Amino acid sequence: MADPSSDRPAPSVLLDQAGVAAVVEDLAQRIAPHVDDETVAVVLLTGGLWFAADLTRALARQDRHLRFDALWLASYGDGKESKGRIEVRAPLQRSVEGRKVLILDDVFDTGLSLAESVRLVREAGAAEVLTAVFARKPWPLPRAPEPDFVGWEAPNRFLVGYGLDHGGAWRGLPDICTLD
Numbered sequence: 109m110a111d112p113s114s115d116r117p118a119p120s121v122l123l124d125q126a127g128v129a130a131v132v133e134d135l136a137q138r139i140a141p142h143v144d145d146e147t148v149a150v151v152l153l154t155g156g157l158w159f160a161a162d163l164t165r166a167l168a169r170q171d172r173h174l175r176f177d178a179l180w181l182a183s184y185g186d187g188k189e190s191k192g193r194i195e196v197r198a199p200l201q202r203s204v205e206g207r208k209v210l211i212l213d214d215v216f217d218t219g220l221s222l223a224e225s226v227r228l229v230r231e232a233g234a235a236e237v238l239t240a241v242f243a244r245k246p247w248p249l250p251r252a253p254e255p256d257f258v259g260w261e262a263p264n265r266f267l268v269g270y271g272l273d274h275g276g277a278w279r280g281l282p283d284i285c286t287l288d
């Protein structure tokens with residue numbers, strides 16, 4: 109799986125694509141009772157796209173047809189460490205005033221990205237904000253407000269695949285892998 113044109117290490121699989129699919133289906137079953145067709149799913153770009161695409165389709169199979177929007181935030185840049193501050197690269201496209209919003213992201217680590225997105229969505233007038241992440245990294249507690257829904261408890265490793273990148277690479281891997 110290594111890129112032959114570089115000396116990047118080969119990713120090793122932590123959760124394969126069947127495991128990813130099972131986590132998403134389980135999350136959809138847990139989330140479905142809390143959302144309806146007026147709820148706006150807000151994906152945090154870029155990494156959350158793969159999870160959001162799968163989760164919204166899993167919710168549709170449960171007859172929940174959510175609206176969809178995106179917030180483009182960046183905290184990690186191309187490195188393996190959080191920069192400790194969040195940059196807003198693109199705001200919401202439509203009003204969420206008075207609506208329930210379900211924020212979706214691939215991974216919860218320091219919690220800064222999710223906390224900032226909750227703040228932005230509340231500031232935009234959302235009536236209620238729920239949060240769901242595919243993976244949660246271990247971290248000394250307490251940290252920023254925990255997500256309402258967590259799919260998979262990840263080990264304390266640097267993850268790639270299923271939206272998670274290293275310098276823009278590896279997002280399209282269907283498995284969740286680690287580089288370290």
Ligand SMILES: O=P(O)(O)OC[C@H]1O[C@H](OP(=O)(O)OP(=O)(O)O)[C@H](O)[C@@H]1O
Pocket residue numbers: 152153154155156181182183184185190213214215216217218219220221222272273
């Ligand atoms: O809990 P935190 O410490 O804030 O980390 C989690 C965030 O870090 C990654 O995003 P990144 O800023 O790297 O942008 P990306 O979505 O483009 O990968 C990831 O997609 C989460 O949004």
Ligand SMILES: Nc1nc2[nH]cnc2c(=O)[nH]1
Pocket residue numbers: 184215216217218245265266267268272273274
């Ligand atoms: N790619 C990637 N981004 C992250 N953001 C927070 N934790 C991680 C991680 O393990 N991998």
